[in-house]
């Protein structure tokens with residue numbers, strides 16, 4: 001049975017180990033030590049991600065449990081405080097429940113299964129680095145070391161029953177325009193104004209919410225060198241994302257055509273545009289085996305799944321691109337990435353009970 005006090009102190013110990021992105025090693029070693037004590041085979045890949053296996057059985061696919069190890073800033077010297085059911089900080093740092101509530105719940109569930117000494121399904125654990133700074137760990141993960149093809153990622157707000165079963169794929173756009181500089185007052189005719197060309201490009205780029213599943217944004221622009229110089233350089237960065245793969249490709253084509261036609265109107269300028277997909281999306285129907293297993297485990301605990309479509313990305317997006325189907329579950333907290341972050345202890349206990357249940361199925 002999940003031990004509330006043990007789980008709570010395990011969580012508090014984990015958040016007291018600083019692990020801002022890029023400085024995950026101390027917490028990685030602590031997780032590895034605890035997994036080793038539970039009898040897991042613990043491996044590290046070249047990037048410092050942690051992969052572990054427990055209860056491997058020939059011919060039975062392991063279930064993936066994953067969380068990241070890094071936290072956002074301000075996340076050093078965290079002093080957790082408990083008030084009733086709620087854990088928060090003194091307000092000077094985040095709590096680090098994202099991701100350590102997920103890590104603690106996984107470790108507690110594995111401890112319970114070890115104590116009970118009953119059979120459970122094989123499990124593969126993946127703890128990644130650098131999730132908060134661009135999904136770096138999951139991008140560089142050595143996928144030869146991962147055999148699981150289905151499972152869950154603990155990385156959402158809200159209770160464990162909050163299941164993100166859809167997330168978008170994303171393209172990024174980097175545009176560099178090179179015109180020709182000239183004195184703006186003396187000989188503007190000789191100039192090719194890069195900022196004006198950028199404006200032409202940007203004003204007709206799709207932006208904002210394009211439909212329920214699709215968004216686009218121009219987020220950064222820089223250019224020019226002086227008020228009285230025709231600007232030779234202008235660069236901007238944009239992105240678009242959709243949970244609908246056909247729509248995503250249609251938007252990509254539209255943008256491609258638009259950039260090509262604006263560039264053709266300005267033969268004296270060089271328009272260098274790169275459009276690159278940086279993560280895949282995923283969509284798991286409620287009938288998908290992963291969600292069926294999650295729903296059964298939730299029902300056994302008297303909880304109902306609630307399915308959410310997200311506009312953001314997690315490690316599950318990167319996993320999807322490597323053929324691993326994973327839903328993202330809540331870790332029991334709220335106000336992530338702020339100094340108001342808090343965690344419900346009841347939710348934390350439910351997370352551990354859920355993982356125990358899903359591994360027993």
Ligand SMILES: [Zn+2]
Nearest residue numbers: 068098099155
């Ligand atoms: Zn997170």
